[in-house]
Amino acid sequence: MIRFENLTYIYYRGLPNQCVALDNICLEIKAGEFIGLIGPTGSGKSTLIRHMNGLLKPTVGRVLIELKEVVMKSTRFEVGMVFQYPEDQIFEQTVFKELVFGPRNMNLSESEIKKRIFEILDFVELPSEVLESSPFDLSGGQKRRLAIASVLIMKPKVLVLDEPTVGLDPVGKKSILQKIKQYHEKEKVTVVLASHDIEEIAENVNRIIVLDKARVKMDGSVAEVFSRADELIKIGLDVPKITKVFGKLKQMGYNTKLVYTLAQAQAEFARLLGQRE
Amino acid sequence: MIELKDVNFSYDSVKPVLNNINLQIKCGEFVAVVGANGSGKSTLAKHLNGLLVPASGDVVVIGINTKDATKSLAVKQNVGMVFQNPDNQLVSAIVEEDVAFALENLQVPHAEMKVRVEEILEKLGILECRYRSVEELSGGQKQRVAVAGVLAMRPRFMVLDEPTAMLDPQGRNDVMALLKKLNSECGISILLITHFMEEAALAERLIVLNDGNVILEGAPKQVFGEVELLHKSGLLLPQITRFCAELKLREGWGIVDEDECVVELVKILEGS
Numbered sequence: 093m094i095r096f097e098n099l100t101y102i103y104y105r106g107l108p109n110q111c112v113a114l115d116n117i118c119l120e121i122k123a124g125e126f127i128g129l130i131g132p133t134g135s136g137k138s139t140l141i142r143h144m145n146g147l148l149k150p151t152v153g154r155v156l157i158e159l160k161e162v163v164m165k166s167t168r169f170e171v172g173m174v175f176q177y178p179e180d181q182i183f184e185q186t187v188f189k190e191l192v193f194g195p196r197n198m199n200l201s202e203s204e205i206k207k208r209i210f211e212i213l214d215f216v217e218l219p220s221e222v223l224e225s226s227p228f229d230l231s232g233g234q235k236r237r238l239a240i241a242s243v244l245i246m247k248p249k250v251l252v253l254d255e256p257t258v259g260l261d262p263v264g265k266k267s268i269l270q271k272i273k274q275y276h277e278k279e280k281v282t283v284v285l286a287s288h289d290i291e292e293i294a295e296n297v298n299r300i301i302v303l304d305k306a307r308v309k310m311d312g313s314v315a316e317v318f319s320r321a322d323e324l325i326k327i328g329l330d331v332p333k334i335t336k337v338f339g340k341l342k343q344m345g346y347n348t349k350l351v352y353t354l355a356q357a358q359a360e361f362a363r364l365l366g367q368r369e
Numbered sequence: 370m371i372e373l374k375d376v377n378f379s380y381d382s383v384k385p386v387l388n389n390i391n392l393q394i395k396c397g398e399f400v401a402v403v404g405a406n407g408s409g410k411s412t413l414a415k416h417l418n419g420l421l422v423p424a425s426g427d428v429v430v431i432g433i434n435t436k437d438a439t440k441s442l443a444v445k446q447n448v449g450m451v452f453q454n455p456d457n458q459l460v461s462a463i464v465e466e467d468v469a470f471a472l473e474n475l476q477v478p479h480a481e482m483k484v485r486v487e488e489i490l491e492k493l494g495i496l497e498c499r500y501r502s503v504e505e506l507s508g509g510q511k512q513r514v515a516v517a518g519v520l521a522m523r524p525r526f527m528v529l530d531e532p533t534a535m536l537d538p539q540g541r542n543d544v545m546a547l548l549k550k551l552n553s554e555c556g557i558s559i560l561l562i563t564h565f566m567e568e569a570a571l572a573e574r575l576i577v578l579n580d581g582n583v584i585l586e587g588a589p590k591q592v593f594g595e596v597e598l599l600h601k602s603g604l605l606l607p608q609i610t611r612f613c614a615e616l617k618l619r620e621g622w623g624i625v626d627e628d629e630c631v632v633e634l635v636k637i638l639e640g641s
């Protein structure tokens with residue numbers, strides 16, 4: 093369980109450029125949940141995320157993981173974190189070194205590490221030829237895959253992902269997220285996924301937390317949050333296009349439920365057609 | 370016009386990254402480039418303003434060969450570039466100065482510069498960040514600053530490498546609307562690299578790269594019909610396009626807009 097108790101975070105507190113990035117956040121995330129964290133640009137998502145592994149220390153309040161208070165740089169192995177910019181977490185000279193860094197620090201055996209390297213390359217769909225390349229010679233999307241791999245290779249119990257699919261090609265994006273979801277289901281890990289891609293949020297998460305201007309604006313199931321489309325659009329967010337399509341059908345008088353994913357849309361449309369006959 | 374003639378390129382002279390690329394980007398065109406990770410999109414983009422030069426073949430920008438080092442400034446002034454990672458682009462510490470920097474180089478008069486900078490920051494929703502340090506911005510705020518710099522310059526050609534990747538939905542719409550407007554009202558040519566097929570669908574012409582080769586080129590609606598080839602190139606059609614296509618609608622591949630989709634669905638439901 094992750095608990096945020098009255099968390100406030102202020103950058104440059106007391107200085108003229110002070111910025112209140114989180115304002116009295118109270119949240120509880122249960123073990124095994126898959127959370128979607130959404131919010132307009134600058135709403136505080138990355139700041140919240142950086143509190144989960146002690147990269148930032150609360151100005152006020154505290155953050156607890158399994159009832160233990162997160163202190164600076166304490167929970168690096170339990171909490172696997174993929175940063176918003178892959179460049180911020182990649183620092184070794186070769187892809188191989190980058191991948192073995194975490195596992196070696198965890199004192200895993202070399203044979204276990206080797207096994208995991210091949211599993212993880214497969215997971216993020218990078219060819220083994222890249223192992224000897226410099227991470228800095230990779231394309232943007234390849235760097236992103238490496239950043240995801242270097243975290244997942246440690247098999248963390250809590251996975252915190254800050255816009256992890258930015259820059260992935262559409263096929264890679266879909267399949268890597270599917271695999272993360274499978275990992276979540278199989279290992280019962282907790283996942284927090286910050287994203288601006290509402291379709292991927294709708295397809296994958298069980299609960300959505302909406303941040304706006306440093307505060308929690310909404311917190312609920314996919315259906316609960318996406319049924320408030322007007323409010324979301326007003327703060328710069330959106331709902332999936334397919335949701336809007338069925339919303340319009342409903343407005344026109346068709347007896348349809350709202351849908352959030354492609355699969356739901358297909359089932360609902362088939363039902364509508366059946367009803368007509 | 371920007372013309373690429375038989376362009377080949379490799380970073381290590383072993384593994385080819387661009388293979389015999391022949392392309393033209395005409396004045397006033399809006400072109401989108403899509404393709405899998407590592408297919409060569411950013412490498413191609415960097416050839417357009419002379420940041421990279423071909424190993425063989427030529428890139429000619431309004432009559433200037435990018436191999437001519439004496440004219441590299443002219444090439445850079447005509448072809449504005451937004452890099453994939455904003456950190457490679459932002460030069461000044463302060464937001465406002467960063468956006469103004471590009472204009473100073475173009476010797477835009479001070480008074481006009483001030484107006485243009487304010488205007489673009491306002492349109493991109495970051496006017497309130499103007500005096501802040503670039504370093505302390507959120508991901509999306511930083512990306513907006515990077516885009517603002519080039520939009521304010523209004524070069525003849527704009528090359529944008531995934532400029533909306535970290536933006537919220539509103540920001541993405543704002544940037545796309547601004548690009549459309551600069552293209553249609555000011556005749557600025559745009560080459561947009563993107564992984565969002567909804568954005569690619571707004572271009573006049575779509576270019577699909579696969580492993581350093583141009584494998585498809587044409588109007589988006591036409592290219593979208595090549596589902597399998599696209600899938601092999603790491604691409605998926607927009608969600609509602611897939612939905613319509615699977616219903617076997619006649620024009621399924623071309624539907625990217627929700628209103629069009631509603632019209633088609635109603636037709637089916639009403640049995641007409």
Ligand SMILES: Nc1ncnc2c1ncn2[C@@H]1O[C@H](COP(=O)(O)OP(=O)(O)OP(=O)(O)O)[C@@H](O)[C@H]1O
Nearest residue numbers: 103113133134135136137138139505506507508509
């Ligand atoms: N290092 C920093 N120093 C000062 N202010 C910062 C710093 N990082 C972020 N901020 C400010 O804190 C606020 C919240 O930023 P944060 O990065 O948490 O937003 P976000 O929701 O992740 O946005 P995005 O979607 O753009 O990534 C913003 O106003 C931002 O400018």
Ligand SMILES: Nc1ncnc2c1ncn2[C@@H]1O[C@H](COP(=O)(O)OP(=O)(O)OP(=O)(O)O)[C@@H](O)[C@H]1O
Nearest residue numbers: 229230231232233234380406407408409410411412
């Ligand atoms: N500086 C470099 N040195 C060596 N190889 C490089 C360098 N930059 C890119 N490459 C390689 O060139 C190929 C094309 O890279 P490029 O960055 O052009 O791809 P891209 O289509 O932009 O991909 P993405 O969608 O991931 O951004 C990749 O295989 C990449 O690993």
Ligand SMILES: [Mg+2]
Nearest residue numbers: 137138176508
């Ligand atoms: Mg962020």
Ligand SMILES: [Mg+2]
Nearest residue numbers: 232410411453
């Ligand atoms: Mg790229």
